[in-house]
Amino acid sequence: MTAGTLAEYLDATAEVSQGHAAAPPELMHLVHEMDAVFHREFFNRPLELTPVAALLAINAYTALLGAVREALSGHVVLVFPVARAALESACYAFLVSQDETRADIWLNRHRSTDDLKACRNVFVVDKAIKILQPFQPVMAEYVRGMYDASIDYGAHPNPLSVLSHIEATGPEGNDEFGFSLTGVQGCNSWHVNRELLVCVETGQAVAFLIAASVADHPFLNERAQDFEDWMASKNQMAESFNGAPIKYVGPMYASVRPPTS
Structure with missing residues (x-):
């Protein structure tokens, strides 16, 4: 095996980032639209959130920005x-917003072995999904699909996260065949744009969960159509990017396929 050096990696990611700063990727406008939604709905108005719930919500947003940054660097597998x-x-x-006693469980996670076990038992994505299921079954499954797909595509080193970046390089010597694993994708490449779509789809799930954490938030009530229109607009752009209608279950990005030529 051979690999590039750290210096080469840093140069490559800097070059791709700078290229995207000069000429944004095809789907970058979807990311800016997503960011505008967060600021309009959550950051330009008072929110009835407890301190720990608010802290976790803003942490979700900043992590989402980090995912966008990874996509723009070209090291797209780290988006997941x-x-x-x-x-x-x-x-x-969302879990803390439904039961304020969970805030202390989260804060005390590292106090003792028993506290760690208690925190691990309470703070599970599936428990948030189960609370959502009775009154928002579609979005409950959307959150589940996003979470499961993130693990498949890169949050764990599963086949989809590794093999999708491998290319055959052909025969190399006696009884040998070469393969190349691409770590950094180029400017405005298919992978960069697909992973920007990942960020937007994740952002829609995050936005929903933050809104659901606030009692009677208008984004899920009198302005629910705005949320639905945002989802529909993203779906339309994803299908345009895909070049064909998408039949999918779970996150749309998992059904977007690279061009064959």
Whole structure:
């Protein structure tokens, strides 16, 4: 095996980042639209959130920005663990909003072995999904799909996260065949744009969870159509990017396929 050096990696990610700063990727406008939603709905108005729930919500947003940063660097596989962290933080905020006693369980996580066990038992994404299921079954499954897909595509080193970046390089010597693993994708590449779509889909789940953490938040009530229109607009752009209608279960990005030529 051979690999580039750290210096080469840093040069490559800096070059891709600078290229995207000069000429944004095709789907970057979706990311800016997402950011505008967060600021309009959550950061420009008072929110009835307890301190711990608010802290976890803002942590989810900043992690989401980190996922965008990874996509723009070209090291796209790292989008998934960061996006997963954003989604988990939003789920934790929602769990605390439903029961304020959970805040102390979260804060005391590292106090003792028993506290650690208690925290691990309470703060589970599936428990947030179960609370959502009775009154928001569609979004409950959306959150579940985003979380599961993040693990498949890069939050864990599963086949989809590794093999999708491998290319055959052909015969090399006697009885040998070469393969190349791409660590940094180029400017405006298919992978960069697909992972920006990942960030937007994760962001929609995060936005929903934050809104659901606030009693009667208008984004899920009198302005629920705005949320639905945002989802529909993203779906339309994803299908345009894909070049064909998408039949999918769970996150749309998991059904977007790279071009064959």
